[in-house]
Amino acid sequence: MYTLVLANKRYSSWSMRVWLLMKEFDIPFKEELIRFDSPDFASRVSDYSLTKKVPLLLDESLVISDTLAIVEYLAESHAELAIWPTDKQKRAKARSLCAQMHAGYSLLRNECPMQFDKVYKRFTPSELLRKEIASFSSIFLEALSQSDGDFLFGEYSAADAYYAPFLSRFDSYLLPLDDRINAYYAKVKMTKSYQNWQQDVANEKEDNTESSLYSSLDDVRD
Amino acid sequence: MYTLVLANKRYSSWSMRVWLLMKEFDIPFKEELIRFDSPDFASRVSDYSLTKKVPLLLDESLVISDTLAIVEYLAESHAELAIWPTDKQKRAKARSLCAQMHAGYSLLRNECPMQFDKVYKRFTPSELLRKEIASFSSIFLEALSQSDGDFLFGEYSAADAYYAPFLSRFDSYLLPLDDRINAYYAKVKMTKSYQNWQQDVANEKEDNTESSLYSSLDDVRD
Structure with a gap:
């Protein structure tokens, strides 16, 4: 195993x-x-x-x-x-989306570290972060517009798992998110895997990591 | 085509x-x-x-x-x-190495932008960059020590192509490189693909990109 x-x-x-x-x-x-x-x-x-x-x-x-x-x-x-879409062209697109995120979107990933069950009401995205979000949105919406199912490439694939923690930042930092992306994300949140993760976070004991990693946001915590 | x-x-x-x-x-x-x-x-x-x-x-x-x-x-x-090693375990290792570089080693990639045919004699790596290089070296040497051929996974594979531009920084910025990695890199430099790229760079007309991207290094150019 x-x-x-x-x-x-x-x-x-x-x-x-x-x-x-x-x-x-x-x-x-x-x-x-x-x-x-x-x-x-x-x-x-x-x-x-x-x-x-x-x-x-x-x-x-x-x-x-x-x-x-x-x-x-x-x-x-x-x-x-x-795990990847069975269609070769879709598979190439799914891998592109994952690899782009793997190497990119550093502002969102670094400035808004994942804190799965937290909400920061007063976080203000920088101008550069807004541009990064705009770029992400246009790329993501193009992928969604070509989907023939609930998920990025129809059925659930690695691409959906890859973007789930990325999208959780939009909830935590109250960042603007296009309605169509939000509707897609709502479907991801209904999957059993996402709900199980959410439950595990709820049961997870808090530790000292947050305060050391994210101390700059302490004053804006909800 | x-x-x-x-x-x-x-x-x-x-x-x-x-x-x-x-x-x-x-x-x-x-x-x-x-x-x-x-x-x-x-x-x-x-x-x-x-x-x-x-x-x-x-x-x-x-x-x-x-x-x-x-x-x-x-x-x-x-x-x-x-393109990937045919052995499944080696293939997984090769993909790990490429994906790590894809998402990591940001200091070397950002502080030492590739300038394929240049040499900067007076570049001094920061302490953090030295640590990043040490980490890269230990990971890379472990891979090389398991190779049964001239390249990272025996025969030339995607992993060698992936690390070639990365290693070119060590020449351009005169950064310390372990002898065993240097010996490996010498073999990469003897491949036809690398030599063709080198020739194409030599024939490439210089443009204004360098001065705008790398102006902070202008004073230490060779």
Whole structure:
């Protein structure tokens, strides 16, 4: 059985991508959760991978140390599941969307760190962040307009799991989101995987991570 | 036939990855080079993709707009070529290495923009950049130590094409590089694809891009 090494569900947006995907496609796995505030976080992650980052997927002695590589490995290992869209052109588009986010949208990802169950009422996006959101919206809307189903490429795929933690920022920081993207996101929030993640966050003990990572926002917390 | 939309070979490290890969694997393609200093750069790239970034791979009406997605598309479309290593575990490792670089090593990629045929004698890496290089080196050396051939995973693969522009910074900014990585990089530099790229850069007319992008380094140019 796979083991997914991940960090706090409230904060670890990269972990969330893989977790949602595996849950939504009913791929069994054990979880090894290493909290960010564990004094031995770095050393425990280093035992598995020199990248020192989560998530990691363990398959017996093999350690896969990046979300996109994990998605590709799962897609290969479970060819019967449409983790990527089955249509070749859609699959290329889905991979483009994921790889773009993997390397881009750094302002939203860095300025609005995922805090899954928090709402910051007074966060004001910078002009650059507004531009990044506008760019994301146009690209995302183009993908949605070509979909023939509830999700980005019809049926639920890796692309939906990939963008779920990204979109959660729009809730947490009360950022403007196009109605059509919001309607799509509402469907993602109704999936069992998303609801299970939400439940796990609710049960997760708060720790000292937030205050150290996001202290600059302390004064605007709801 | 494919069309690869790319930018100046001196500067466009993302273009270089895909170009090297296609040349090394003898995949025929036409080039459409849009210079960064073209007044209509953004609008010409936008005609193909809302991402407004190069490289783009065009396959008839399909536009693929990210290097990792392009690599996956080529690997699928040319299954007879070992663009990714044929061994499943090695393939997962190769994808991990590429995806890590795709999302990471931002200091080296941003502080030392690719200037393929330049040498900056007086560049001093920051402490953080030194740490990033140390992390890269340990991860890269681990991969090299497991290789049973000249390249990262034995035979030349997408991973080698991916890291070639990254490594070119070590030459340009005279950054310290482990001897074993240097020996590997020397083999990459002997490939026909790399030598063809080098020749194309030598023939490329200089433009105004450098002075606008890298003006902070003007005073330390060789």
